[in-house]
Amino acid sequence: MTKIYVWSLFTRLFHLLLVLAVAVAFLLADFESLLTLHVAVGFTIGLLFVYRIIWGFMDVRYSQFKDFHFNLVALKEYMFGIFGTKKKYIGHNPASSYAIVAMIVLGLGSVFSGAVVYGTQEGMGIFSFLNFSFFKKMDFFKDVHEFFSNAFMAVIFVHIAGVILDKVLHKSKAAESMMDGYKDGDAESLKLTLFQKLFGVLWIASSLFLFIYILSNPSSVLVADANTVVDYKKEHPQFYKECKSCHTLYPPYLLSKQSWVKMMDNLENHFGDDASLDEKDKKSIRDYLVENAAENSTKESAFNILKSIKNTEAIAITKTPYWQKRHEDIDKNIFASKEISVKSNCKACHKNIEQGLLNDKDIKIPKISKG
Numbered sequence: 001m002t003k004i005y006v007w008s009l010f011t012r013l014f015h016l017l018l019v020l021a022v023a024v025a026f027l028l029a030d031f032e033s034l035l036t037l038h039v040a041v042g043f044t045i046g047l048l049f050v051y052r053i054i055w056g057f058m059d060v061r062y063s064q065f066k067d068f069h070f071n072l073v074a075l076k077e078y079m080f081g082i083f084g085t086k087k088k089y090i091g092h093n094p095a096s097s098y099a100i101v102a103m104i105v106l107g108l109g110s111v112f113s114g115a116v117v118y119g120t121q122e123g124m125g126i127f128s129f130l131n132f133s134f135f136k137k138m139d140f141f142k143d144v145h146e147f148f149s150n151a152f153m154a155v156i157f158v159h160i161a162g163v164i165l166d167k168v169l170h171k172s173k174a175a176e177s178m179m180d181g182y183k184d185g186d187a188e189s190l191k192l193t194l195f196q197k198l199f200g201v202l203w204i205a206s207s208l209f210l211f212i213y214i215l216s217n218p219s220s221v222l223v224a225d226a227n228t229v230v231d232y233k234k235e236h237p238q239f240y241k242e243c244k245s246c247h248t249l250y251p252p253y254l255l256s257k258q259s260w261v262k263m264m265d266n267l268e269n270h271f272g273d274d275a276s277l278d279e280k281d282k283k284s285i286r287d288y289l290v291e292n293a294a295e296n297s298t299k300e301s302a303f304n305i306l307k308s309i310k311n312t313e314a315i316a317i318t319k320t321p322y323w324q325k326r327h328e329d330i331d332k333n334i335f336a337s338k339e340i341s342v343k344s345n346c347k348a349c350h351k352n353i354e355q356g357l358l359n360d361k362d363i364k365i366p367k368i369s370k371g
């Protein structure tokens with residue numbers, strides 16, 4: 001037996017970048033304020049896979065799909081032979097052949113569905129135009145994205161388990177081969193042509209470039225924000241003046257029509273304050289609020305608040321189940337700090353809420369002083 005070169009430098013770099021990227025994407029999935037990073041990593045995974053598919057059709061020994069083992073009988077023999085002596089495969093064995101194809105399909109599915117969620121839910125990126133027609137399907141697309149990513153992770157775990165099992169039972173060097181590129185056996189070594197080497201450089205370099213490009217260009221098409229800034233002062237001067245005088249100017253889409261009517265009909269006793277207005281202003285502001293209420297908005301928060309208050313006439317945003325759920329992890333001391341002081345001081349953490357924006361990427365809890 002001799003040492004054979006099976007995995008080229010590019011295959012190994014791809015593998016390494018993919019491991020890092022998937023780990024980061026997975027760990028960041030629940031951190032709203034790091035959404036842009038999650039998305040940048042996601043698109044990078046997509047590009048890495050697209051190159052991997054092309055690579056699979058190039059004449060690269062062991063990595064090309066032609067050298068994969070898709071024979072079901074061989075797969076069965078391989079799986080049943082796992083605890084005994086089994087046939088040795090130099091490139092991908094039947095189990096890893098299937099695993100890789102599954103990972104490519106599920107990985108690309110995760111990336112694509114993620115981009116659709118980003119568009120429908122956040123109004124961001126290439127699919128932001130879908131926000132206008134499909135915002136009611138937000139939850140559905142999110143479920144699809146979660147299905148793909150969880151299935152992707154499941155295959156990854158099976159793949160890792162397989163590699164570990166193979167190591168324990170057969171002292172396999174599969175894991176090491178992904179680092180140094182070599183396996184033991186009697187077969188021909190891999191040799192790349194100049195063209196393949198250039199392609200490999202492009203593969204790794206352009207994927208890294210894409211990642212950096214997305215993060216440094218917030219207005220690039222992949223992550224561009226299609227949510228428009230609202231100039232409330234211009235759109236409705238009385239609303240701006242009256243409703244901003246005591247607290248944050250709450251965007252009208254954060255409550256339902258019904259809630260606004262109820263609130264506006266009882267301004268004399270507005271959360272213990274007298275916020276009464278003359279009839280003309282009151283009617284005009286009420287109409288404006290109703291016209292722009294949650295029912296008429298395609299925003300993620302409008303959709304979710306509406307769903308959570310159902311038909312009740314909630315008039316405090318901070319009392320809606322959705323608001324409470326989204327803020328339950330924030331320490332009470334943070335709200336009580338002198339930088340924030342009350343929950344309803346939204347703009348302390350949502351810096352452009354008064355321009356009608358509540359993007360996840362703009363959420364920032366300020367540093368609070370102790371004591």
Ligand code: HEC
Nearest residue numbers: 242243245246247250271273274275315316317318319344
């Ligand atoms: C005289 C001061 C004052 C004016 C003017 C005023 N508010 Fe308020 N508003 C309050 C107080 C006080 C609260 C309750 C305390 C808090 O949550 O900050 C409140 C609470 C709210 C809340 C609930 C916030 C939450 O906790 O979810 C909404 C919504 C609201 N106001 C909308 C309006 C609108 C719309 C207008 C303009 C028509 C307006 N307010 C004008 C004093 C005022």
Ligand code: HEC
Nearest residue numbers: 032300301317318326343344345346348349358360363365
């Ligand atoms: C102490 C900081 C802080 C304050 C004050 C605060 N928020 Fe938030 N808000 C957050 C954080 C952090 C999140 C994200 C939580 C998460 O990751 O789910 C969030 C999430 C949200 C969301 C969900 C965003 C989405 O994806 O749609 C909405 C809506 C929201 N806040 C509205 C408000 C409103 C309205 C107020 C004022 C009445 C307010 N917040 C006050 C910190 C704050």
